[in-house]
Amino acid sequence: MSPGTPLAGAQGKAPPDGLPTPRRYYAAATVLTGMSLSVLDATIANVALPTIAADLNSPPSAAVWVINAYNLAVVTMLLPMSAVAERIGFRRMFTIGLALFTLASLGCAVSGSLLQLSLARMVQGIGAATLMCMFGGLVRNIYPTHMLGRGISINATTVALMSVLGPTLGSFILSVAHWRWIFAVNLPIGVLLMMGLRFLPEVQRNTARMDYVSALLSMAALGCFISGVDSLAQDVLRSLGLVAVAILAGLLLVRRSWGQTAPLVPIDLLRIRPVAFAVMASACTFAAQMSSYVSLPFYFEHVLGRPHLEVGLLMAAWPLGTGLIAPAAGFLSDRYSAAVLSGVGAGAMVLGLLWLVLSPLDASNARIMAGMFVTGVGFGFFQTPNNRAMLSGAPRQRSGAAGGLQATTRVFGQSFGTALVAIAFSLSAAHGPSLGLMAAACCASLAIVVNSVRIARKIGQPGA
Structure with missing residues (x-):
């Protein structure tokens, strides 16, 4: 078989x-x-x-x-x-x-x-x-x-x-x-x-024989890519070598998977337009999230001069916003277009991140927490409709592959966001936190672009 x-x-x-x-x-x-x-x-x-x-x-x-x-x-x-x-x-x-x-x-x-x-x-x-x-x-x-x-x-x-x-x-x-x-x-x-x-x-189970070659190529591609981007700021040559191996393994993997009905790397799902758009937008926002999470403690301590205890309190405003908006996002995502809702969420993330970067050095904690809260609200408002589009766009019998694709996209985006911060700090130790937050804002802006294309292609269709 x-x-x-x-x-x-x-x-x-x-x-x-x-x-x-x-x-x-x-x-x-x-x-x-x-x-x-x-x-x-x-x-x-x-x-x-x-x-x-x-x-x-x-x-x-x-x-x-x-x-x-x-x-x-x-x-x-x-x-x-x-x-x-x-x-x-x-x-x-x-x-x-x-x-x-x-x-x-x-x-x-x-x-x-x-x-x-x-x-x-x-x-x-x-x-x-x-x-x-x-x-x-x-x-x-x-x-x-x-x-x-x-x-x-x-x-x-x-x-x-x-x-x-x-x-x-x-x-x-x-x-x-x-x-x-x-x-x-x-x-x-x-x-x-x-x-x-x-x-x-x-x-329903997939009775196809397990493709062990594709599994090994997938492990090599993702493992080498993540290791490569993580070491970019320390050893450029080693990093480029690992990324080159990752690209080669990825190309071989795509070629092997292209004609399969239910491939290990779910290329069949990426041919479904709502799923493909959701994957691209998700990678961008998780890169923005992790760039922010890594940069913000340095930004609060070294740029704004906040003590450790205050840093923890300021950071808590993000998940608070995400948690409070999630039920509303879930309710709306069952009724309205994922592209519109996700675009609004990504826009709120950009607004909140710029609010933080452009805050004066003597900004009050209330002002900083407001920016963090808005960013968290945007992140929460984005995730639910986008994840719904990714999961519901796939056939139910491929729900396992869709779940794996969702988790892989999240980890990939977060790893890329961490690498962006490492590059920012290697460019300038003094301005690294601010550059990292700007990189996060750029990633969230790319998510807006992806959702704008989704709206232009299938405006008004739920799950578009």
Whole structure:
């Protein structure tokens, strides 16, 4: 059977439109908790790096691999794991991912050296990728179509809050317990989540043979690209070499996938115009988000002279805005064009970022928080309708691939945004934070352009 074999059940009866209540609530709670764990662990260990380095007798530069190992595993495994999920079923794949993540968390907690910890974090990242690649597809099959926007808004709010709460929760755990508890806290939650697995939906499976060559090419392309852009500010030649390898692997991957019905890299979904536009716009806004998140602490401390405590309070205004607007964005996205709503959200992001960059050095905290709040509102208003367009534009039997594409786009955009900030700081240490925020505004502006093209092509059509 070739990699291009059609999906199983594609000609059978149509799948149910969402889960009935109360099963829908239990399934949603299981997915949200799993999402919280995987997103939290991407940042929760950041604040513990100095403590970990000292306790394990390792240099701080080597301790960074506690973070890098996790992130690289996530970004390289998202697409292969989404392909596996379509073949063995979402429920079974979620079980595997949760078990892998929980056992790796135990491995992190008992590690006796930095090498052991980094290897355990890599396995934990594979488990997280196994979970992340299914979130979009699970949401698509948990909620009925008329409630899909609201379901996505709940997920978007969860991701936004967990992304920011990671360092805060890590600091709290360090203040009351040993650093090993940063990882050990996942164990009881993982065991509890096992009880919710039976409520998850089953989706039509893809009976095509797994394309292992495409999986390896995908891992090489994404892994080399992310590593290349991350090292651009430190070693230009090494960075260019890695990016060149990534481009070559990517071209070979596209050529191999072009004629397949359900390829590992979902080129078939990118041929669907609403999905393609949603992917481009999402990459731009997540690049803007991460450029902002990395630049803002430096901007508040070094440019505006704010102390650590105030920086934390100022940063909190962004997720607050995202969380408050998400329900309204979900309600509207079930009724109006994704292009219009996402364009408005991206515009609000640009407005908020420019507000921050152009603020005087003696700006009040209220003024700064207002700019952060507007930016967060824009980000939240963008995400739900855009994610809805990406997920609902794909055939339901390809919801696993759509979820993997959504997660990969997010990680790709965030990695590119981080690289932009690194370049900004390499150009000017003094003006690096301001340049990073300007880069974020430019990325959000590109999202406006993408949505303007969407509107021009299919004005007034929901999901356009």
